Amino acid sequence: MMHRTEIKIKGIVQGVGFRPFIYSLANRYNLNGFVYNNTEGVVVEIEGRKSLLKKFVSDMKEEIPPISQIEAIDIKELPLAGYRKFFIKASVPGRENF
Numbered sequence: 183m184m185h186r187t188e189i190k191i192k193g194i195v196q197g198v199g200f201r202p203f204i205y206s207l208a209n210r211y212n213l214n215g216f217v218y219n220n221t222e223g224v225v226v227e228i229e230g231r232k233s234l235l236k237k238f239v240s241d242m243k244e245e246i247p248p249i250s251q252i253e254a255i256d257i258k259e260l261p262l263a264g265y266r267k268f269f270i271k272a273s274v275p276g277r278e279n280f
Contacts, residue, residue: 185232186215186260189239192223193253200224201270203247211238214265219273229265 191200196219204217204226213235215228228235239257246252 183232184229184262185235186227186229186262187235188258188260189226189228189242190223190256191226191252191254194249194251195219195224198249199247200250203245203250204242205268205270207238207241207245208268210241213238214268215263216265216269216271218271221275227260227263227265228268229262 201217201219201224204224208215208217208226208228211230211234213228213230215226217224217226219225228238230238239255243252243255
């Protein structure tokens with residue numbers, strides 16, 4: 183069964199290769215969705231089998247780029263969107279509450 187998850191990550195996650203890291207990790211597990219930066223951190227929306235989403239989050243925490251530092255992660259389930267690939271979106275200016 184497919185699931186969609188939103189992951190908001192705060193910390194030292196901008197300008198350190200975090201989005202390409204997330205892109206590579208999503209492709210490792212054949213997950214679909216997107217990642218982007220905003221003023222608060224990094225946002226990931228990702229779809230796939232629940233077991234693969236759990237591995238994705240676990241590996242994300244364990245394999246982060248060397249100068250990255252995760253301070254907080256907020257994860258919530260969302261309705262399926264039917265993404266067909268994973269991509270990196272342009273950074274979003276402005277403020278978003280995490």
